[in-house]
Amino acid sequence: MKSDLDTISLNVNTRDVKKLKFLIDTGAEISIIKGSLLYPGVNYQLHKSVEIKGIFNAFLRTEGMVELKLLTDTHETVHIFHVLGEPSALQYDGILGRDFLEERESVINYCSHQIIMNDEVIVNFDDKPCVGKTELCRLTLQARTEHIVNVPTNYKGLGILDKTELSPGVFLAASLTRARNGVCATSVVNTTEQDQTVSLPLVVLENLREEERLMTLALSAVADRDSASRLSSLRNSLRLQHFECRRKNFYCRNM
Numbered sequence: 001m002k003s004d005l006d007t008i009s010l011n012v013n014t015r016d017v018k019k020l021k022f023l024i025d026t027g028a029e030i031s032i033i034k035g036s037l038l039y040p041g042v043n044y045q046l047h048k049s050v051e052i053k054g055i056f057n058a059f060l061r062t063e064g065m066v067e068l069k070l071l072t073d074t075h076e077t078v079h080i081f082h083v084l085g086e087p088s089a090l091q092y093d094g095i096l097g098r099d100f101l102e103e104r105e106s107v108i109n110y111c112s113h114q115i116i117m118n119d120e121v122i123v124n125f126d127d128k129p130c131v132g133k134t135e136l137c138r139l140t141l142q143a144r145t146e147h148i149v150n151v152p153t154n155y156k157g158l159g160i161l162d163k164t165e166l167s168p169g170v171f172l173a174a175s176l177t178r179a180r181n182g183v184c185a186t187s188v189v190n191t192t193e194q195d196q197t198v199s200l201p202l203v204v205l206e207n208l209r210e211e212e213r214l215m216t217l218a219l220s221a222v223a224d225r226d227s228a229s230r231l232s233s234l235r236n237s238l239r240l241q242h243f244e245c246r247r248k249n250f251y252c253r254n255m
Contacts, residue, residue: 020093028097141190159205
């Protein structure tokens with residue numbers, strides 16, 4: 001089965017030189033690896049099996065947990081994966097879930113096709129031969145998920161991005177953001193129960209009034225002092241005003 005979902009390939013310490021292909025799944029609570037891909041003799045902690053509904057509505061069953069070292073060309077990291085038993089309907093070698101992404105404060109850039117971890121480690125998405133070159137800023141959002149993205153803009157500097165409904169139930173967040181090099185960061189949220197494919201539009205930012213700019217500078221100074229990272233500051237500034245009350249409560253419960 002072919003898929004246009006995003007994947008990255010990484011070396012794993014329990015394999016030879018061949019890289020493993022991991023699906024980037026912000027809707028998955030845990031990260032998974034196929035047990036058949038572990039070296040013979042690699043021991044992992046058995047535990048009560050967990051049944052997970054996969055992205056293609058197939059149920060996956062885990063049978064244990066293992067700590068793996070993942071390697072890029074310049075960095076390495078360690079993470080605990082749930083081991084998927086056989087047979088498995090998963091078409092990828094593994095899944096990088098929300099636990100992996102949040103622990104490394106990952107930013108997924110769907111326009112540049114990269115994932116940025118801890119503000120310094122950049123890994124490119126795997127190539128998709130079937131994707132046309134005219135669709136540089138199209139992305140597929142899984143049901144009930146949020147993504148931080150860079151959207152194109154001709155604006156320069158700090159400004160306010162108004163909330164925008166890209167398609168029924170899919171929103172660009174209203175946010176305070178800074179435009180650099182033709183893009184600005186914001187979040188896009190799919191509040192529906194279905195995967196949605198949308199195009200990221202060229203956005204226009206609204207200028208700040210002088211009193212708003214002064215207040216922003218003051219808040220930025222506090223955030224720089226108290227925040228552990230630039231990503232935390234960005235997340236704190238993103239607003240969920242585009243949600244209806246019911247949807248907002250549902251979303252916050254599932255973060």
